[in-house]
Amino acid sequence: MNGASRYKLLPSLSHLREESVRVARSRKQPTYTTAWGRAFQGDALDVLKTLPDESVALVFTSPPFALRRPKAYGNVAASEYIDWFWPLAEQIHRILSSDGSFVMELGGAWNRGSGTRSLFPYELLLRLGKIFFLAQDFYWFNPSRLPTPAEWVTIRRTRVKEAVTSIWWLSKTTEPQADNRRVLVPYSKSMRRLLKDGYKTAMRPSQHEIGPHFQRDNGGAIPPNLLTVPNTRSYDEYLFRCREAGLPIHPARFPPELPDFFIRFLTKPGQTVLDPFGGSNVTGQVAESLERHWISIEINADYVAGSKLRFPAARAA
Numbered sequence: 001m002n003g004a005s006r007y008k009l010l011p012s013l014s015h016l017r018e019e020s021v022r023v024a025r026s027r028k029q030p031t032y033t034t035a036w037g038r039a040f041q042g043d044a045l046d047v048l049k050t051l052p053d054e055s056v057a058l059v060f061t062s063p064p065f066a067l068r069r070p071k072a073y074g075n076v077a078a079s080e081y082i083d084w085f086w087p088l089a090e091q092i093h094r095i096l097s098s099d100g101s102f103v104m105e106l107g108g109a110w111n112r113g114s115g116t117r118s119l120f121p122y123e124l125l126l127r128l129g130k131i132f133f134l135a136q137d138f139y140w141f142n143p144s145r146l147p148t149p150a151e152w153v154t155i156r157r158t159r160v161k162e163a164v165t166s167i168w169w170l171s172k173t174t175e176p177q178a179d180n181r182r183v184l185v186p187y188s189k190s191m192r193r194l195l196k197d198g199y200k201t202a203m204r205p206s207q208h209e210i211g212p213h214f215q216r217d218n219g220g221a222i223p224p225n226l227l228t229v230p231n232t233r234s235y236d237e238y239l240f241r242c243r244e245a246g247l248p249i250h251p252a253r254f255p256p257e258l259p260d261f262f263i264r265f266l267t268k269p270g271q272t273v274l275d276p277f278g279g280s281n282v283t284g285q286v287a288e289s290l291e292r293h294w295i296s297i298e299i300n301a302d303y304v305a306g307s308k309l310r311f312p313a314a315r316a317a
Contacts, residue, residue, distance in 0.1 A: 028050045033315050034313060036293050037287065037288055037294035037296065039296045039297075039298070039308065040297045041298060041299070041300075042297065042299060044276040044297045044299065045087055045088055047276075047297045051091075051095045053095065054095065054096065054098060054100075055097070055272065056096055056100060056272045056273070056274045057100050057266070058262065059095075059103070059104075059273075060263065060274075060275055061104055061277050062105040062254060063085065063088075064277065079120075082120065082123060082124050086127065089128055095274070098172060099172070099176050101262075102170040102171070103262050104167070104170070105167045105254075106121050106166055106167075107166075108165070108166070115152040115159055121166060133173065133176075134168065135169045135171045135178075136169045137225065138167035138169060139165070139227070140165050141164050141228045144230040144231060145231075146161070167258075169266075178266050179265070181218070181219075182265055183264050184222065184223070185220055185222075186220055187221050223261075227257075229255050229258060230255070231255045233253075238253075238309060241306075242306045242309060245305075247305055247306040247309075248303070248306065249280075249306065250279045250280040250303050252279065253280050253282055254283065256282055260290070263283075264290065267292055269291040269292060270291065272294065272295065273287040274297075275294075275295070277297070278304075279307070280310070281296045281307035282310075283296065284307070285310045
C-alpha cells in the first residue's frame with residue numbers, strides 16, 4: 001500500500017470532531033441526581049437525543065412563550081416558533097412510551113403594535129397533529145394574573161385581562177394511559193345532599209337521562225378540563241434558598257398543583273416524567289413526592305443550581 005492510499009484511510013479532522021461531539025453527547029452526565037431523578041444542564045434537543053426510545057411515560061413542560069418582549073429565560077419569536085419547536089417534538093415523540101403522553105402549557109402571543117392575537121399556537125398544534133393525537137385540551141385559569149396586555153386592558157380599555165392559558169394533552173395513541181379516578185375532587189354540597197337523600201330517575205329537559213348510577217358514591221367528582229390554580233406563592237423554600245445562595249430566581253415557575261394533576265392522572269408510581277424546559281424543576285420536585293422517576297433539562301446553569309436547592313439530599317454527579 002503506497003503512502004497516498006494510507007493517507008486516504010485516515011479519518012478527516014472534521015470527522016474526528018463530529019465523532020467527538022457524538023460521543024460527548026452519548027455520555028452526557030446529569031448535573032445532580034436524587035433517589036428518583038436526574039437534572040441535566042444543557043440544550044434540550046441535545047439531551048433528548050441521548051435518551052432511549054420509549055423510555056418516558058409523560059413529558060410535561062412549559063416551553064418559552066413567544067412573547068413580544070425578551071425574557072431572562074429566553075424566548076423565541078412567534079414567526080420562528082414552529083420551526084424551532086419541531087425537532088424537539090420529534091424527539092419527544094421518540095422517547096415517549098407507546099401509551100405515553102405529552103402535556104404542554106403554551107401561552108399565546110399578541111401581534112406587535114396591535115390588540116390582536118397571534119395564531120401561532122394553533123398553527124403549532126396543527127403541525128403537532130402530524131405525529132400526535134390531541135387527547136384533550138385543558139385550560140389553566142389563574143385568577144391572580146395581572147391585567148395584561150396593559151396597553152389595551154388598562155390604558156385603552158378595549159380588552160379584558162388575560163387569565164387563561166392553554167394546556168394541550170397530546171398522545172402517541174388514541175388510548176393513552178390515564179385514569180381520572182386518581183384526580184377526583186370533593187363533591188359539591190348539592191351532590192353530597194343528593195347522594196344522601198336520593199332522587200327520582202327521569203329524563204331531563206336537556207334530553208339527558210339521569211339513571212340510578214348517578215347515585216353511586218365514587219369517592220369524589222370527576223374534575224373539568226378548566227383548572228383553577230392561583231399562582232401567587234410568596235412563601236416558598238425555593239425562593240429563600242436561592243436568595244441565601246445568591247442565585248437568580250426563575251421568573252416563570254409552575255404552581256405545583258399543575259404537574260401534580262397531570263402526573264397523577266397520566267402516570268403510575270415508578271414511571272418516568274420528563275420536563276425538557278425544567279426551569280426551577282417544580283415538575284421534578286412534584287414527581288419525586290409522588291414516587292415517579294424524573295428527568296429535568298434546563299439550559300441555564302444558574303437555574304439548574306437553584307433547582308438543586310429543592311432537594312436537600314441531591315448529589316452532584
